[in-house]
Amino acid sequence: MEQQNKNAWSVAQLIATMRDLAGQKILPNHLIEGDISGSDTMSTLGIDSLGAVELIDHLESEAGVLLPDDFLDFEDSIEDIVDRLNSLKPEAANG
Numbered sequence: 001m002e003q004q005n006k007n008a009w010s011v012a013q014l015i016a017t018m019r020d021l022a023g024q025k026i027l028p029n030h031l032i033e034g035d036i037s038g039s040d041t042m043s044t045l046g047i048d049s050l051g052a053v054e055l056i057d058h059l060e061s062e063a064g065v066l067l068p069d070d071f072l073d074f075e076d077s078i079e080d081i082v083d084r085l086n087s088l089k090p091e092a093a094n095g
Contacts, residue, residue, distance in 0.1 A: 009063070009085045011038040014078055017058065018045075026054045038079040042072060059085065 015036050022031035028046045036045065042052060052072045060067050065088060072081065 009082045011078055011082050014082050014085075017062065018055070018078075021051075021055065021058060026058075027051045036078070038082070039077050041075050041077050043074040047074075063088075 018027055018031055018036065019033075021027040022029055028051070031045060047055065052074070056067050056071055059071075063085060067088075071084065076084075
């Protein structure tokens with residue numbers, strides 16, 4: 001059984017992070033106030049490859065782990081991303 005990251009993420013927390021990055025003009029501006037649900041994907045939210053890299057960098061910093069290069073896929077839903085964040089083993093994420 002996989003060990004959960006001690007700082008468990010929620011869909012609401014990831015959405016708040018994405019809104020914050022949109023407010024900093026890192027992610028698309030429409031994410032600041034637009035409707036976002038856990039089933040939305042990176043693609044449907046209009047996040048491009050540069051935005052995905054910025055989001056990964058921010059998540060690494062917030063979660064305190066190194067994420068694999070292939071961590072995000074444009075068809076991943078927010079729920080998928082949260083599940084993946086919460087299932088990472090700290091030692092696997094760092095190696």
